[in-house]
Amino acid sequence: MSRKITSHDPAAGFFRRLRNTLGPKGMPTDDRGRMRMVLDSMILHIHPAKVDVRTLRFSYTWGLGGLSALLVVMLMSTGVLLEMNYTPSPPQAYLDILNLRTNVWFGELIRNIHHWSANLLVVVSILHLLRVFFTGAYRPPRETNWIIGVVMLLLVLGANFTGYLLPWDQLAFWAITVGTSIVEYVPVVGSWLSNLLLGGPEVSANTLLNFYALHISIIPVSIVMLMSYHFWRVRKDGGLSVPKTTAELAAPEEETTRPERVTTIPHLVRVELIWAVTWIAVMLTVGMLVAAPLEGIANPDISPNPAKAPWYFMGLQELLLHFHPVIAAVLIPVLALGALALLPFYDISLGSVGVYFRSWRGRYLTLIATSLSLFVTPVWVLVDEFALHWTDWLPGWPTWISNGLLPLSLLLLGFYTLQAALRMIFKTNPEERILIGFTYLFVALIVLTIIGIFFRGEGMQLFWPWEIVPAH
């Protein structure tokens, strides 16, 4: 007879019954007792009762998904506190931030933690995506979760971008101005979309209100709903992908013994707790030591020089310096995001799931693609900046061809030549070509972002980082 613990237990007294509603008391010491505890527990219902012991290997997952979830929770709790000290209306918004820094108990700390957690979340989400890509974990049956993940990455960027405006300082105002101007270049519906987003022709009080509503309700609610679905799908898809060594890859059907499964409590939860506490401590320390930036109050008449978008869009802004806006801001991002989201539907080899970089060969190919991109991307930026003048050379042509499709086609041709050369030398298979292509393009994005952040100064000209005069 299994004793089901409910709040309605006639044998218990009033207070015992009241506390029973919170859950069973005491930690059982045997596996069976622990299993029951997990099954009954409201807090732990997102985890299965037992997990494959191999998926607990930290150097396989690096705890990136868990860290993302922790950061979302931290952002929501600090965000609610900030919300109670903030008015989404200029100029009060800026004054409220000043007030937060000086007059609100721990206001500056809460703001700093919120700011740095938000930036870290962008980085960690991207690292999580890289981990899943390089271990091949997005392949069936996990393709749905991959798409959900890509959508959540976009939502995280959206949350970051809308939050960027809220302090209403010069940095916020002009980063959002430059960032939203990119929207106007969407063909046909661009200006309508930009008008809708901004609530007018330019960043204004209406924009602040729109962004505030998106930032505190629509985007976080969407993220929480998708997160729940993401977690549920991890279980439905049979837990995490299982790490494999390259030796195991060579002899796939060796596995006759059943995989060892251990109880989630304490084996998984212990690691998660340590990881969470560590990062809470890190974010607290960072929040105490490093102040979130705040410049003077927004002035719509004076653009700082240079005016830069938020750092995660600097790769895109760098592309805008090289291509016609329709190509740089619409065609390239849409193609890249489409290729990323649909990855599990054309990369369908299942053999190497769980092996970092597919195989030993894959590791070398990844290294080669990284080095090539690290070399080619900066060289291309320099050549395009100083030697290529498409619009001057082809004066009669529409600029979206002369400074858009034409150089893009040449770059794609170069990319194809590279793949063909590697195919000749290494006899690469389709899976390895996708690995090379992803690595090459991702590293290119990182290089462009770094150039945009650190090497662009006054008038968005190229400078050495130490020669750049701060924006004025």
Added chain:
Amino acid sequence: MTEINDTNITRRDFLKTAWSVIGGITALEAGALAIAYMQPRLAEGEFGGVLTIGAVEDFPPGSVTHITDGRFYLTRFEDGGFVAIYQRCTHLGCSVPWEQTENMFICPCHNSQFTSDGDVLNPPAPRPLDLFAVSIEEGIVKVDTGNLIVRDQFDPAHVAYAAQENE
């Protein structure tokens, strides 16, 4: 009667379809409502509405005046015509200051340059600066900042003139 019985729509199918149609319409309505709520909310007399700028004589021919409240530059040509040039750069939206000494608009963000009537002298700006409609009523200059005039090149039709005295 027989014709109706011949069709393959069962009661279940009909209800299913009906419910999905109703559900779809409801979703569209909710979406349209959300979009309607995000639309620009504009007021008369501020930026976004019609602004009264001043008397025609206040702006000498050949001058460029920054109207801060309206976010535009009022250019009066040598022939007396007016255009209101929106200060927002057509490249990425920075505010373009008028450089009197250079006699052109120079964008601080990406170095786009424009003439006093807003035409592009130097890219990356893809098109001339946008305009607001200027109207002159009884010698008073009014500018409608609610409607942007987007143009590919200078068009004399956009220039507003004061009514001639010999009417």
